[in-house]
Amino acid sequence: AAFTTYLHPANRMGLSIGGYYEGEDGYFKNQATGKKQDASEAGGARLRWSWGPTDVVKIDWTASYEHSNEKACPYYLLGNTSDFAQGYNTAANGAAIGTLEQNRPSTYRRGVFNTGIGVEHRLPKFTLSSITAYQRLDDRLFMDQDFTRQDIFSLCQKQHANTVSEEIALKSPASNSRWTWTTGAFGMYQSLRTDSPVTFYAEGVDYLNTLIGANLPTRPAISIAFTGNNIPFAARLKTPSVNAALFHQSTVKLVGGLSMTLGLRLDYDYRKLDMTSGAEGNGTIPYHFGMSMGPTMQFATDLEADASLNSSLSHHSWQVLPKGALNYALPRGLGNIYVSVAKGYRAGGYNIQSYSDLSQQLLRRQMMLGVRQYSEQVIRQIPHMPDAVKDKAIAGMTGVLDRVTPQAPDASTLYYKPEYTWSYEAGIHHNLADKMLQLDLAVFCMKTHDQQIARFAQSGMGRVMVNAGRSRSTGVEVGLRSQLAHDRLTLTANYGYTHAKFTRYDLGTSASGTRVDYTGNRVPFVPQHTFSASADAELPVSADNFVRTFAFGADVKGAGSIMWDEANTFGQKFYATLGAHVGATLAGNVQLNLWARNLTGTRYATFAFDSMGHRFAQYAAPRSFGLDVKWHF
Numbered sequence: 001a002a003f004t005t006y007l008h009p010a011n012r013m014g015l016s017i018g019g020y021y022e023g024e025d026g027y028f029k030n031q032a033t034g035k036k037q038d039a040s041e042a043g044g045a046r047l048r049w050s051w052g053p054t055d056v057v058k059i060d061w062t063a064s065y066e067h068s069n070e071k072a073c074p075y076y077l078l079g080n081t082s083d084f085a086q087g088y089n090t091a092a093n094g095a096a097i098g099t100l101e102q103n104r105p106s107t108y109r110r111g112v113f114n115t116g117i118g119v120e121h122r123l124p125k126f127t128l129s130s131i132t133a134y135q136r137l138d139d140r141l142f143m144d145q146d147f148t149r150q151d152i153f154s155l156c157q158k159q160h161a162n163t164v165s166e167e168i169a170l171k172s173p174a175s176n177s178r179w180t181w182t183t184g185a186f187g188m189y190q191s192l193r194t195d196s197p198v199t200f201y202a203e204g205v206d207y208l209n210t211l212i213g214a215n216l217p218t219r220p221a222i223s224i225a226f227t228g229n230n231i232p233f234a235a236r237l238k239t240p241s242v243n244a245a246l247f248h249q250s251t252v253k254l255v256g257g258l259s260m261t262l263g264l265r266l267d268y269d270y271r272k273l274d275m276t277s278g279a280e281g282n283g284t285i286p287y288h289f290g291m292s293m294g295p296t297m298q299f300a301t302d303l304e305a306d307a308s309l310n311s312s313l314s315h316h317s318w319q320v321l322p323k324g325a326l327n328y329a330l331p332r333g334l335g336n337i338y339v340s341v342a343k344g345y346r347a348g349g350y351n352i353q354s355y356s357d358l359s360q361q362l363l364r365r366q367m368m369l370g371v372r373q374y375s376e377q378v379i380r381q382i383p384h385m386p387d388a389v390k391d392k393a394i395a396g397m398t399g400v401l402d403r404v405t406p407q408a409p410d411a412s413t414l415y416y417k418p419e420y421t422w423s424y425e426a427g428i429h430h431n432l433a434d435k436m437l438q439l440d441l442a443v444f445c446m447k448t449h450d451q452q453i454a455r456f457a458q459s460g461m462g463r464v465m466v467n468a469g470r471s472r473s474t475g476v477e478v479g480l481r482s483q484l485a486h487d488r489l490t491l492t493a494n495y496g497y498t499h500a501k502f503t504r505y506d507l508g509t510s511a512s513g514t515r516v517d518y519t520g521n522r523v524p525f526v527p528q529h530t531f532s533a534s535a536d537a538e539l540p541v542s543a544d545n546f547v548r549t550f551a552f553g554a555d556v557k558g559a560g561s562i563m564w565d566e567a568n569t570f571g572q573k574f575y576a577t578l579g580a581h582v583g584a585t586l587a588g589n590v591q592l593n594l595w596a597r598n599l600t601g602t603r604y605a606t607f608a609f610d611s612m613g614h615r616f617a618q619y620a621a622p623r624s625f626g627l628d629v630k631w632h633f
Contacts, residue, residue, distance in 0.1 A: 004046075012052040019045040027621050028074040032101040032149050040070030056122040063115040073106035075147045075616040078608075084570065084615055098617075101149040110139035127171045137161040145198070147616055152204040155353070156197050163190040183248040190241050197234040198356040205229055212364060217400045220293050224367060227288045227302060233356045235277030235309075242270040243347070249323075257329035257336075265321040269347045269418075272314040275411060277307075277355050287363060291371050299378055305366035307359050311411035317418055319345045335430040335439075344421040346452060350414045351464040358409040368405040372398055416465045421448045433482075440479040447472050453524065453566065456611045468566060469505035471523050473498055489537045496530040505566065518566045527559040529574060549585040551593075554578070564608045570615070575604040577620075589632035596625050 004018035021043040026036030044066035051059045078084075078098045116133035139159050146152035169184030200208060209225045216222045249263035287307060292300035323342035330336060379385075379393050427442030450467040475498035482491045500523040507516040522528075536553035560574030578600045583593035601623045608617040 010051075014048075014050045016048045017046070019043070026071065026074075027624070028076075028100055028619070030074075030102055030105055031099050032103045033105055035071075035105070037071050037074040037100055037102070037105060040068065042066065042068035042070075058120045060118040060120075061116070063113075065111070065113045067111045069109045070107070071105060072108040072141065073102070073143055073147065073618075074100055075102075075618050076100050077148060078615040078617055081610045081613050081615050102144040102147055103149050103151055104142075104144040104154050106141075106143045108139070108141050110137070112137050122173070124173070126173060129169050129171065131165075131167045133163075133165045135161070135163040137163075146204075146612060148614070150203050151201040152207055152612075153198060153200040156199075157353075158195045159192065161190060161192040163188065165189075178253050179250065181248070181250040184246075186243075186245045186247070188241075188243045192239045192241070194237045194239065194352055195235070196237065196352065196355065197232055199233075200231040202229040205231055208360070212367070215404045217404060220397070220400070221295065222371065222401075223292045224371065225290055227290050231287065233277065233307070233359045235275060235352075235355045235359070237277075237350075237352045237355065238272075238274040239350060239352065240272050241347075242268075244268045257331065259327050259329070261323075261325040261327065261340075263323040263342075265319075265323075267319040267321055267345060268316070269319070270314070270316040271347065271349055273312065273350045273352070273411075273414065275309065275311045275352075275355060277309045277359050287367075289367055291374070293375065301374060303367070303370045303374060305363055305370050307363035307366060309355070309359050309362050309409065309411070313350070313411060313415065315348060315415060317348075319418075321345055330430070333431065333435075335428065337428045339426040340424070342423050344423060346419040346421075348416050348418040349465065351416060352414070354414055354464050358411065358414070361406050361409045365406045365408060368401055372401045372405070375401075416452060417450045417467045419448060419450050419452045419467070421446055427477075436482055436484065438479075438481045440477070440481075442477045443475070444477075445472065445474045451523070455565070456609050468502065468518075468523075470503045471500060471505075472503050473500035473523070473526070475499060485537075488539060489535070491535050493533040494531070498526055498528060498530075500526040502566070518568075521566060521568045522563045524563045524565055524568075524571075527562045529558070529560060531558040531576070532556065546587050547584050548587065551584065552580075552582040554580040560604075564605075565610070570608065572605045572608070575602050576600070577602045583628075591628075591630040591632075593628040593630075594625075595628070596623075597621070598623050 001022070002018065002020035004016060007015040007017070009015055021041075023041035024039060026039035028036060028038050030037040044064060046064040047062065049061045053059070076098045077100070113136040114133070116131060118129065118131045120127060120129045137159065138161075141155070141157045143155045143157075145155050165186070165188040167184060167186045169182055172179065172181045205226050205228070208231065212224055216224060245265055245267045247263070247265040249261065251259055251261045253259045286304035288302060288304050290300065290302050292298075321343045323340070325338060325340035327336055327338045375397050376394050379390050379397070382390065423444065423446045425442055425444040427440070430439045430441075431437070432439055448471045451469070451471045452465050453468040454463055454465055456463050475496060477494070477496040479494040480492065483489070484491070502518050502521050502523060505518040505521070507518070510516050532555065534553060534555035536551070538549055538551040540549050541547050556576055556578050558574060558576035561571055563571040577598045579595070579597045580599060581593055581595040583591065585591050598621065602620075603622070604620055605617040606620050608615065610616075
């Protein structure tokens with residue numbers, strides 16, 4: 001449900017107020033709880049005020065607030081990753097898709113407030129404009145991070161962000177016919193605080209004990225296990241950022257219908273990370289564990305370790321981002337032909353979810369150092385043993401323990417670098433058949449350096465961003481649109497082909513001694529083919545009838561194939577869905593629209609990943625129907 005009203009409280013002044021509420025029961029049931037895992041509800045309000053105090057000054061103010069509350073992460077367990085590697089459990093072999101079972105249902109709640117004011121002043125030689133904006137974001141994500149019925153571990157991430165930005169621009173007057181230009185400055189500051197406690201439950205504690213025990217020496221035999229059944233890793237991470245830029249763009253008409261556009265942007269980006277992590281978020285509460293050793297020297301005790309990890313990092317960069325384009329306007333308004341080249345940039349950042357991996361590494365290190373210190377004390381206190389024998393025993397003991405003691409964690413590994421892209425494009429927008437058919441055709445090539453790719457951490461505990469060497473994406477996009485029968489029938493068709501592959505992505509030799517080189521593989525999350533086609537008709541009935549107009553249509557959409565990992569071991573094949581709608585406009589400005597989506601009942605993954613030895617997938621909505629009602633008054 002939604003409403004909007006438009007008011008005119010004074011001359012040269014306009015005011016609009018609106019609001020909405022929407023809710024969905026969801027499609028996918030969590031078998032562990034018996035409730036839908038993708039249900040959601042959201043609501044909000046909007047306000048816009050415009051005032052033109054003079055003929056050359058315009059002021060525009062907007063404000064909005066939105067609140068949403070939804071179930072999250074409806075991930076289906078498909079099977080064990082090792083089984084897929086051997087050809088088992090794959091959809092191609094006709095095996096079962098799997099089930100959705102999370103003992104601690106994932107949820108996401110968000111509140112966003114936005115406001116901004118824009119001022120435009122038209123002067124004889126230029127137009128001065130200013131846009132000031134502010135955003136307040138508060139959200140909470142609770143995630144069952146093992147995504148199964150097992151009670152292993154969860155994440156409860158809370159974020160509080162305040163963002164303020166300002167852009168001031170000068171534009172050439174509309175009367176300029178040969179040279180048009182825009183120049184200005186932009187600035188943005190964001191303060192972001194993230195609280196991210198990760199909690200391991202009983203089965204998660206067993207999992208950690210197994211990981212630690214797998215690396216312990218057997219001569220002498222050492223056993224280590226946490227004494228509790230609930231282990232928290234908490235952190236407070238502050239990641240303020242600053243972005244500033246100076247920019248200019250000029251378009252000059254050359255000869256005939258040929259024009260040239262040149263632009264330049266000088267961009268500065270600053271990122272900082274202040275991290276405080278440990279038990280209960282401050283490191284004051286230690287982790288308790290028990291250790292035992294035998295059989296030569298038999299002793300056992302309870303120890304404690306501190307996994308406080310405090311760090312401060314900062315990175316900044318300057319970028320010069322040029323762009324250029326040539327455009328030729330075809331005669332008689334038949335369209336245009338263009339070529340363009342531009343450099344793009346995406347800032348780096350910090351993988352804040354990975355702090356728990358560093359905390360666990362530090363905890364394992366502190367535990368082993370504690371075992372080493374205690375063992376040395378025990379050996380020193382053995383009566384009637386010569387000091388030389390004690391020294392030899394201690395040296396042998398510490399040598400064994402040093403080999404299984406992790407290195408001190410390095411917080412700088414949380415940082416991922418910026419991404420740089422050079423984009424080349426050529427195309428045509430052409431009106432055919434006496435302008436009854438519009439053709440859009442473009443070919444492109446994108447060369448990316450240090451491409452940012454999202455993947456799950458090797459530990460399976462959280463998603464991280466990594467820099468994936470170099471890649472090249474080439475492709476073509478074509479679109480057709482036609483309006484027939486006096487604009488009562490609209491036909492559209494669009495197709496895109498993208499070949500995106502890594503041109504250099506060699507990770508060297510893994511810890512197991514296997515060579516890892518993804519050079520030549522396809523870039524994940526990029527569909528190779530995209531396709532859509534639609535036919536929509538709107539037929540007038542009579543202005544005097546209860547039914548004023550009648551509308552109907554159908555569409556088909558498809559995409560694929562899509563790879564889900566850099567190794568190209570699994571992906572989503574090409575899929576297509578069919579939709580349809582039928583509607584009418586009734587007397588009293590009432591509009592009805594009955595729609596159907598995914599009539600083919602196509603089951604396809606919108607996202608899939610491997611985590612902790614399991615493979616998961618999220619699926620698109622199944623066949624669904626609905627009715628929209630709009631009333632204009």
